[in-house]
Every structure is written in C-alpha cells, then in structure tokens.
Amino acid sequence: MKISIIFPMYNEADCVEELLLRLYKILQTRQESFEIIAIDNGSSDDTAARLKSHGVIFEKLENFSSLKIVQLIRNFGYDSAVITGIEHSSGDKAIIMDGDLQDPPEVIPHFLAKSYEGYDVVYGKREKRTEGFFISLFIKVYYFIWSRIYSKTFPDKAGNFGVIDRNVIDLIKALPEREMYFRGIRAWVANNSIGLVYARNQRTKGKTKFSFLKYVIYGINGITSFTVFPIRAITVTGILGICFSFFLSLTIIFSKIQSFFGVTQDSIRASGWSSLTLLVLVSISLNLFCLGVIGEYVGKIYAEVKGRPRVVVRKTDCIKGRKSN
Numbered sequence: 001m002k003i004s005i006i007f008p009m010y011n012e013a014d015c016v017e018e019l020l021l022r023l024y025k026i027l028q029t030r031q032e033s034f035e036i037i038a039i040d041n042g043s044s045d046d047t048a049a050r051l052k053s054h055g056v057i058f059e060k061l062e063n064f065s066s067l068k069i070v071q072l073i074r075n076f077g078y079d080s081a082v083i084t085g086i087e088h089s090s091g092d093k094a095i096i097m098d099g100d101l102q103d104p105p106e107v108i109p110h111f112l113a114k115s116y117e118g119y120d121v122v123y124g125k126r127e128k129r130t131e132g133f134f135i136s137l138f139i140k141v142y143y144f145i146w147s148r149i150y151s152k153t154f155p156d157k158a159g160n161f162g163v164i165d166r167n168v169i170d171l172i173k174a175l176p177e178r179e180m181y182f183r184g185i186r187a188w189v190a191n192n193s194i195g196l197v198y199a200r201n202q203r204t205k206g207k208t209k210f211s212f213l214k215y216v217i218y219g220i221n222g223i224t225s226f227t228v229f230p231i232r233a234i235t236v237t238g239i240l241g242i243c244f245s246f247f248l249s250l251t252i253i254f255s256k257i258q259s260f261f262g263v264t265q266d267s268i269r270a271s272g273w274s275s276l277t278l279l280v281l282v283s284i285s286l287n288l289f290c291l292g293v294i295g296e297y298v299g300k301i302y303a304e305v306k307g308r309p310r311v312v313v314r315k316t317d318c319i320k321g322r323k324s325n
C-alpha cells in the first residue's frame with residue numbers, strides 16, 4: 001500500500017520545516033510506503049529551497065518513496081495546485097492537506113483508519129470555523145445556498161483535508177475540464193464518503209492567502225462550476241417580470257378607458273417621479289446583475305474552450321527514498 005500526501009504552498013517558507021518534521025514523525029510509525037507531493041504555487045520566497053533542504057530527512061525512513069517538489073511558474077490558485085498534485089500521485093490513496101500547518105498531520109492515521117473501512121472519500125470536518133465573523137457568516141450563507149440549489153451537497157464544516165481512494169483519483173484525472181473546484185468535484189465523484197471531525201489549528205506562521213473578496217470569488221466559482229441554477233433563476237425572474245408587466249399594462253389600459261369615459265380621474269398621470277426613477281434604477285441594476293451572471297458562465301466556457309493547461313510547471317525536483325522504484 002502506497003499513500004501520497006499532497007499539499008499546495010504559496011509563500012509558506014516559515015511552515016516548511018515544522019510540517020516536514022511532523023509528517024516524518026507520523027510516517028515513521030506507519031507500515032505503508034509514502035510519497036509526498038508539494039506543489040510550490042509560484043512562491044516568491046524560498047519555499048521550494050526549504051522543501052529541498054529539509055526534505056532530505058525522509059531519506060532515513062524505511063517506508064519513504066519520494067518527495068516531489070513541483071514548482072509552478074506562478075500562483076494558479078488553490079484548486080489547480082491540488083489537482084496538479086493528484087495528477088502527479090501514484091499512491092493507492094492520496095491525502096490532501098493545506099501546507100500551512102492548519103491541518104495537523106497527527107490526524108492522518110485516523111483518516112487512514114476510516115479510509116480502510118471502505119470509504120472512498122474521508123473528509124475532515126472542522127470542529128468550529130476559525131475564520132473571522134464576516135467570513136464565517138458568508139460561508140454559512142454560501143453553504144445554505146448550495147444545499148438549496150445542488151442536491152449532492154456537503155456540510156458547511158467540510159474542508160479540503162482528507163483522504164481519497166485510487167478510484168476517486170482516477171475519476172478526477174479522467175475529467176476533461178480544466179478549472180476544477182476540488183471540494184465539489186470530490187463530492188461529485190464520491191460513491192461513499194464520510195466526514196471525520198478534527199480540530200483545525202489557527203494559523204501561527206505566515207499569512208492567509210484568502211481575503212474576503214477572494215472567498216466571494218471562490219464561492220461564485222464553486223456554484224457556477226456545478227449548477228446552472230443562477231441562469232434558471234434569471235429566466236424565472238424574467239417570466240415573473242413579464243407577467244407583472246402584463247398585469248400592470250392591463251390596469252393602465254383599464255384606468256385610461258375609465259378616465260376617457262369620465263368614470264374616474266386618470267390616477268396614472270398623478271404617479272410620482274421618485275417611484276418611477278426607483279423602478280428604472282432597480283431594473284437597470286437587475287439587468288446588469290443578470291448580465292454578470294451570464295457573463296460568469298460565458299467566461300467559464302471561454303476558459304475551457306481555449307484549452308490551455310491548468311498550470312505551467314517550471315521545474316520538478318525529486319528526493320528519492322528507500323522505497324522508490
């Protein structure tokens with residue numbers, strides 16, 4: 001049995017030494033052989049150099065296969081890095097974790113034990129969210145929307161940390177799409193998955209690479225990669241708008257006829273300027289919003305049609321261990 005451990009790193013030089021050391025301590029207690037795949041996502045610090053220099057500790061391990069350091073030419077984002085790691089993996093199972101020590105390596109044996117019970121996906125569920133109030137609130141609302149619009153959903157405390165089986169790795173590798181939302185794809189290809197609660201650490205070294213805006217963009221990307229619900233919602237809103245306008249025109253025509261025959265005063269003529277302006281503003285913004293939603297999908301089609309590779313690799317280094325073949 002061979003296990004691949006995959007983590008992306010974008011300017012995480014401060015975390016390298018501790019992460020590798022803690023992984024070493026875990027791996028030396030295991031029977032399986034291990035390969036480590038670190039994706040250096042275009043770091044401008046010395047993340048890759050430190051991975052190379054501290055990575056030699058693994059050479060002592062009996063069950064160590066290799067440490068691959070895949071350096072990308074720039075930061076291609078979290079998901080592209082993880083998928084690149086999965087593409088490079090040759091293990092029977094793969095562990096995906098963050099490279100910033102927030103996902104404690106000490107949890108890996110528990111994940112593996114669950115995986116051996118026959119689950120093809122074991123994902124970590126956070127005990128509680130460590131993000132700030134606004135981001136946590138946004139994530140809650142986001143997952144609520146997810147659960148309403150997409151049936152094959154995942155709980156809001158599910159993270160990327162977890163184990164996937166070889167069949168899941170092969171399915172992900174076989175998918176033709178370039179831009180992938182890992183967490184969603186994992187739920188989509190999984191046959192039987194299970195969540196395992198773990199305590200996610202606070203970040204003690206380095207800084208988060210996700211701003212609130214980046215979370216919002218990440219969220220929109222997640223939804224638009226999985227469902228056309230937003231476009232359907234636009235169609236339904238349009239149909240409702242047409243029905244409403246039709247009803248409004250009927251009442252206007254009716255009141256015109258009434259005023260023509262002198263039954264009532266023409267109440268329409270007395271309608272206010274401000275309400276009219278408001279209506280125009282609302283319809284313009286709604287129009288822009290709808291165009292934006294459609295634009296999101298057109299942008300996705302554009303990116304896929306261009307067919308560019310998901311990432312560009314600058315260089316791959318490999319530290320081989322005793323179990324390498």
Ligand code: UDP
Nearest residue numbers: 008009010041077078098099100208209210
């Ligand atoms: N990361 C990356 N590219 C990005 C953002 C993040 O490779 O554009 C890596 C980062 O180095 C870390 C992991 O993905 O190892 C998780 O990122 P981060 O800690 O910034 O996210 P958070 O935990 O704050 O959600």
Ligand code: MG
Nearest residue numbers: 098100102203
């Ligand atoms: Mg983090």
